Amino acid sequence: DFTVYFQHLMFHAVPLFWRLHMVHHSDMDVDVTTGVRFHPVEIILSMGIKMAVVLLTGPLPLSAPIFEILLNGTSLFNHGNVRYPLIIDKWLRLLVVTPEMHRVHHSTIRWETNCNFGFNFPWWDRLFGTYRPQPVKGHLEMNIGLDQYKDPNKLTLPWLMALPFVGKMGRYPLTPKSGAE
Numbered sequence: 001d002f003t004v005y006f007q008h009l010m011f012h013a014v015p016l017f018w019r020l021h022m023v024h025h026s027d028m029d030v031d032v033t034t035g036v037r038f039h040p041v042e043i044i045l046s047m048g049i050k051m052a053v054v055l056l057t058g059p060l061p062l063s064a065p066i067f068e069i070l071l072n073g074t075s076l077f078n079h080g081n082v083r084y085p086l087i088i089d090k091w092l093r094l095l096v097v098t099p100e101m102h103r104v105h106h107s108t109i110r111w112e113t114n115c116n117f118g119f120n121f122p123w124w125d126r127l128f129g130t131y132r133p134q135p136v137k138g139h140l141e142m143n144i145g146l147d148q149y150k151d152p153n154k155l156t157l158p159w160l161m162a163l164p165f166v167g168k169m170g171r172y173p174l175t176p177k178s179g180a181e
Contacts, residue, residue, distance in 0.1 A: 003053045004071060005124040007046060008117040019164040020045070025113070026155060026163065028145040030099075030106045035072075035079035039164055074120050078102040083139075097122050104135045108143040112136070 011021040020042040027034045038046075054064045078097045083089075093101045097118045105116040115132035118125045125131035135142040149155065149163075 001118075001120045002124060003050060004119050005117050007049050008119070009130070011042070012114065012117070017042075017045070022146060022149075023160050023163055025106060026146050026149045026160065027106070028150065028152065028155070029081070030079055030103050030144055031081040032076045032079055034106070035075035035077075037160075039161065041164065071119060078119065093122055095122075096120065100139060101133075103139060103142070103144075104132050106144050107135050108145060108147050109136065112142075 011017040020039045023039040023042070024034065024037050027037055050064075050068070074097070078099055079102065080099045082099045084092065084098065084100070089098050089100050092098050097116070097120065101116050101122060102118075104112050107113055112132060112135055115130050116122075116125050117130055122131065137143075
């Protein structure tokens with residue numbers, strides 16, 4: 001799980017990786033489809049990183065596919081457009097990344113985009129100082145997506161596949177000056 005956290009952080013920190021990851025963040029509505037909205041090149045890189053970790057750590061052969069199934073299920077869950085009562089979400093997010101917790105990560109505000117990178121467990125964000133409990137504007141008023149890509153007519157599959165190679169990158173999220181704006 002730490003590998004996925006760190007990989008997600010790197011896809012925000014390295015400009016070339018951010019270009020690929022912009023496909024995921026261009027979604028203007030966070031829902032289960034956001035959980036599978038990734039550029040194919042990002043998927044291949046992600047699998048390569050995870051395979052390298054498997055080769056280096058040597059887990060039981062069955063553990064890698066089980067983890068991948070759980071990771072994909074978790075991605076659907078934490079991108080789900082589901083709201084739990086606050087008291088339930090407050091306790092649940094001590095154990096797992098909840099949809100409300102991860103939704104903050106999809107804010108257009110850079111310092112909110114630079115938080116809540118975890119997929120399964122929330123403690124990596126807490127441990128490394130990337131945890132944000134709520135968006136500044138609240139969930140109902142929070143803007144989702146990328147400011148430079150707000151025209152839904154351009155967010156088509158062919159356009160998204162070309163986006164990393166021709167799109168406006170803007171300022172990528174993790175820069176030395178990525179504090180509160």
